[in-house]
Amino acid sequence: MNIVVFIKQVPDVPNIRIDEQRMTIIREGVESIINPLDCVALQAALELREREGGRITVLSMGPPQSEEALREALAAGADKAILLTDSAFAGADTLATSHVLARAVSKLRPFPDLLLCGMQTIDSDTGHVGPQIAEELDLPQVCGVNEIHVDGDLLVLKRLSEGFLDTIRAPLPALLTVSKELCPVSDLSLGAVEAAFTQKDIIRWAAHDLGLHPDEVGLAGSATHVRKLRQPAARTGGRIVTGSPQSIVDALIRKLESMSILDEED
Ligand SMILES: Cc1cc2nc3c(=O)[nH]c(=O)nc-3n(C[C@H](O)[C@H](O)[C@H](O)COP(=O)(O)OP(=O)(O)OC[C@H]3O[C@@H](n4cnc5c(N)ncnc54)[C@H](O)[C@@H]3O)c2cc1C
Known part of the structure; x- marks a missing residue:
């Protein structure tokens, strides 16, 4: 089973700073972590690979420093890492972000069987990106999954919704967003971290590698416009x-x- 895990590097929330001129979050130079639910998605992918075989590709759109998050994912056991980075991607809303991520997935050969996202991030926290990627790629999607089983060509999924436990069967390929109840995240070994930072390669794709015009991405490709952004009071x-x-x-x-x-x- 070929699995793609979407990884977003997020600022450690108390350290978030705001560019009040551009109405954007300043990510460069701020201490960052992998979005916690993306670690859960990666752990689930590692467990599925153990049971079903296959390969895991981690994919992130972000500034060059997002490479650190991908190296951590390689240290955890991902097979391949792709960083989508280009100054033209800056200022993207969720639609422009999903467009770039979906285009990168459509370039992968073979096309992945399973796409895993976190249910939401700890910074922008919209929960839009997974469903929008699925829409753009015309894939079935199930959000907030907390159990994944594979039964031949079908996924058997569980999720909690409003006090009920849903059991859902979905065909492959599909996109799932995962909740924190899915599985605990394992610690990284120091040796694996060192190897990921010294011996592994990160593939980098810019807008032109994805066949994307600058008008389709970043601030220019965004359907929404932020009018005001302010720091929450301590x-x-x-x-x-x-x-x-x-x-x-x-x-x-x-x-x-x-x-x-x-x-x-x-
Ligand atoms: C109206 C609006 C305007 C914005 N304008 C700007 C702006 O000008 N500048 C700016 O820096 N930000 C901007 N943002 C924030 C930016 O759009 C988000 O950081 C990005 O789209 C991801 O949204 P999210 O964090 O809500 O992801 P969610 O939808 O909550 O994320 C769910 C999952 O999707 C995946 N995912 C999300 N983002 C990525 C990614 N980049 N790479 C890989 N996987 C990912 C992860 O698996 C994540 O767990 C804006 C957001 C909105 C809503």
């Missing part, structure tokens, strides 16, 4: 109210009144 510490139930309620009411959240007449 949280101040909470206060624990102790005492009898009545005195706790009285203290809370006084506090809510002082913040004009509750009217004295309420």
Whole structure:
């Protein structure tokens, strides 16, 4: 089974900075990690490869520093890594991002059997990218999967939705987005990390390698436009109210009144 895992390198959320001129997130020079759910997707791919055979390709669109995330994925056991990087990709919304990722998948030979994404990221957190790639490639998609079994040419999937456990059969090839319940992520060995950083190659594709015109990608190819972006206010510490139930309620009411959240007449 040939599997593609989509990996996004995300800024460690407390370190996010904003370019207020361009209304974009500044990714360069910020400490970054692999989006946690993409680690879950990669772990699931490793387990499927163990059971079914095949190869795992990891694919990321991002600035050159995203190479680190792909090297980590190689250290975890991925067979091949492709970085989609081009200054023309900067400022992409989710549609322009999905377009580039889908085009890269369509270039792969053989065409993959299974495409795995995280259900959402910890930075932009839209959950759009997986479903949009599936739409563009005209593939069946199942989101929020927490169990994957292969039965011949079919996938048998489980997912929790609104308190119910769905069991879904889907044909291959398909795209799945995975939830955190799918499987725990294993630690990396130091030797594997060293080999991934010193001995493995990363393939790089720019817009022209994908046959994409600059107008189709990045800010120019985006269907949406960000009008305002602002840094969330840092949280101040909470206060624990102790005492009898009545005195706790009285203290809370006084506090809510002082913040004009509750009217004295309420
Ligand atoms: C309206 C709008 C405008 C934006 N404008 C800008 C901008 O100007 N500049 C800017 O830097 N960002 C911008 N962004 C953010 C950028 O679009 C997202 O970083 C990107 O599209 C991924 O979206 P997401 O993080 O919500 O992914 P989700 O849809 O939450 O991600 C789900 C999964 O898709 C996969 N995935 C997502 N992104 C990638 C990727 N790049 N490579 C590989 N796999 C991936 C991963 O498996 C991930 O777990 C904008 C977002 C929106 C909604």
